[in-house]
Amino acid sequence: xxxxxxxxxxxxxxxxxxxxxxxxxxxxxxxxxxxxxxxxxxxxxxxxxxxxxxxxxxxxxxxxxxxxxxxxxxxxxxxxxxxxxxxxxxxxxxxxxxxxxxxxxxxxxxxxxxxxxxxxxxxxxxxxxxxxxxxxxxxxxxxxxxxxxxxxxxxxxxxxxxxxxxxxxxxxxxxxxxxxxxxxxxxxxxxxxxxxxxxxxxxxxxxxxxxxxxxxxxxxxxxxxxxxxxxxxxx
Amino acid sequence: xxxxxxxxxxxxxxxxxxxxxxxxxxxxxxxxxxxxxxxxxxxxxxxxxxxxxxxxxxxxxxxxxxxxxxxxxxxxxxxxxxxxxxxxxxxxxxxxxxxxxxxxxxxxxxxxxxxxxxxxxxxxxxxxxxxxxxxxxxxxxxxxxxxxxxxxxxxxxxxxxxxxxxxxxxxxxxxxxxxxxxxxxxxxxxxxxxxxxxxxxxxxxxxxxxxxxxxxxxxxxxxxxxxxxxxxxxx
Numbered sequence: 001x002x003x004x005x006x007x008x009x010x011x012x013x014x015x016x017x018x019x020x021x022x023x024x025x026x027x028x029x030x031x032x033x034x035x036x037x038x039x040x041x042x043x044x045x046x047x048x049x050x051x052x053x054x055x056x057x058x059x060x061x062x063x064x065x066x067x068x069x070x071x072x073x074x075x076x077x078x079x080x081x082x083x084x085x086x087x088x089x090x091x092x093x094x095x096x097x098x099x100x101x102x103x104x105x106x107x108x109x110x111x112x113x114x115x116x117x118x119x120x121x122x123x124x125x126x127x128x129x130x131x132x133x134x135x136x137x138x139x140x141x142x143x144x145x146x147x148x149x150x151x152x153x154x155x156x157x158x159x160x161x162x163x164x165x166x167x168x169x170x171x172x173x174x175x176x177x178x179x180x181x182x183x184x185x186x187x188x189x190x191x192x193x194x195x196x197x198x199x200x201x202x203x204x205x206x207x208x209x210x211x212x213x214x215x216x217x218x219x220x221x222x223x224x225x226x227x228x229x230x231x232x233x234x235x
Numbered sequence: 236x237x238x239x240x241x242x243x244x245x246x247x248x249x250x251x252x253x254x255x256x257x258x259x260x261x262x263x264x265x266x267x268x269x270x271x272x273x274x275x276x277x278x279x280x281x282x283x284x285x286x287x288x289x290x291x292x293x294x295x296x297x298x299x300x301x302x303x304x305x306x307x308x309x310x311x312x313x314x315x316x317x318x319x320x321x322x323x324x325x326x327x328x329x330x331x332x333x334x335x336x337x338x339x340x341x342x343x344x345x346x347x348x349x350x351x352x353x354x355x356x357x358x359x360x361x362x363x364x365x366x367x368x369x370x371x372x373x374x375x376x377x378x379x380x381x382x383x384x385x386x387x388x389x390x391x392x393x394x395x396x397x398x399x400x401x402x403x404x405x406x407x408x409x410x411x412x413x414x415x416x417x418x419x420x421x422x423x424x425x426x427x428x429x430x431x432x433x434x435x436x437x438x439x440x441x442x443x444x445x446x447x448x449x450x451x452x453x454x455x456x457x458x459x460x461x462x463x464x465x466x467x468x469x470x
Contacts, residue, residue, distance in 0.1 A: 001327055003277065003278060003329060006277050006329060007329045007330055008277070009331065010252070010289065012292070013252050013289040013290070013291070013292070014251065014252045014330055014331075015249055015250070015251075015292060016249065016250075016251040016252060016253045016290075016292075017245070017248050017249045017251060018248075018251045018253070018322065018333050042241050043238060051422075053301040054245065055248070055251075055322070056248070057247070057248070057250060057251075057331055058324060059324065060322055060323050060324055060332060061320065061322030062322070064322075072324075082319055082320065084317055085317065085320040085335045087253065087290070087295055087296030087297070087299075087335065088295050089293060089294065089295055093238055094238060094241060094242045094245065095247075095249055096292055097243055098251075098253050098296060098333070100320045100322065100333075103400050172247075189448060213321070229299065229426065
């Protein structure tokens with residue numbers, strides 16, 4: 001059978017839509033946040049949603065994720081990692097749409113989301129502020145959150161969420177926000193410093209009321225070697 | 236706009252095929268192996284391929300993976316984990332097909348693959364024995380192998396590939412096969428035993444020429460706790 005005839009024979013299978021959805025995490029200094037849009041299109045008009053849309057027939061799904069995140073929120077140069085594909089039969093009211101979810105951790109201060117295309121709003125929200133979400137986006141978000149919680153314990157990725165120079169208190173706050181727990185300050189410091197992933201700077205915080213704390217940044221070499229091999233952040 | 240009209244407006248997007256491909260790893264006692272089929276259908280007729288096929292419009296992709304693996308190879312009750320979705324525009328000659336790859340580690344002695352449906356052969360092959368593979372299956376396999384190599388160093392999952400009771404030499408052989416390296420015997424034993432993931436049995440190997448070695452199995456509780464939290468297997 002020719003390819004053309006074979007394609008014809010299988011045409012009933014070629015009726016899927018493919019979409020991408022982006023889970024972008026940020027940290028506002030006290031809470032873990034997620035970039036959400038308000039939908040200005042059906043279905044789920046007016047609902048909060050992850051930035052996502054249908055993939056075009058002529059674009060790779062990885063490229064589509066970058067393009068769609070930019071189209072809806074204005075964000076550029078965001079590194080997106082594939083999370084998981086969600087393919088339940090009934091997940092989309094308009095037809096059979098399989099969605100591939102991507103996720104990213106970004107330093108909020110570097111990006112300024114603005115709604116565009118059919119997104120009415122695009123903004124950061126903490127988990128507690130979220131309303132009912134469109135489609136299965138709550139499930140996708142939860143899957144991303146579970147992955148983030150696993151990963152920050154095994155890889156030094158959490159640091160992506162911080163400014164380049166940060167205090168140990170900021171780092172502890174971030175880990176507490178992501179893992180939704182509280183750490184003992186002395187233990188946390190001892191453990192994180194023993195990993196030798198941080199470089200102490202000859203600088204302290206500016207414009208704070210309390211005694212300014214020392215600033216740190218990563219040791220990039222050590223950071224990359226740990227990020228690759230994995231480490232256990234057991235605090 | 237009604238949902239129906241909206242679906243109509245977007246119909247150009249609904250022409251994707253969705254497939255699944257399964258990377259099933261086994262261990263024959265000396266080499267890491269992969270379950271492959273020989274294709275008896277176009278495209279790539281006669282090529283070696285991962286067991287995979289198009290998803291039906293009315294099945295979840297996770298269900299499809301289980302169904303298709305069984306259809307082509309006869310394997311039942313195989314736990315499949317999602318690996319990654321591959322969505323390059325040109326990856327399939329018959330049209331735009333996005334494939335979600337799944338992977339699994341199984342104890343070869345418990346499963347007996349047999350070809351069925353349009354698979355002409357279904358059998359275990361070591362990496363070195365593989366011919367040119369259909370589609371982007373070589374890339375999918377490599378991605379699965381990279382994931383396996385990362386995971387066996389961070390989680391005690393490699394054990395899934397062994398019989399329930401095994402010797403330390405078998406375990407070392409498995410880790411050497413997966414990581415494609417050689418370990419010092421004394422160091423390997425010391426490290427693996429220090430993790431306390433193994434239970435020493437009051438049993439030794441049977442029917443071997445050399446002095447029979449002690450058999451071990453997991454401590455399931457310890458195993459699950461480590462599998463969940465992650466551990467670093469640095470040998």
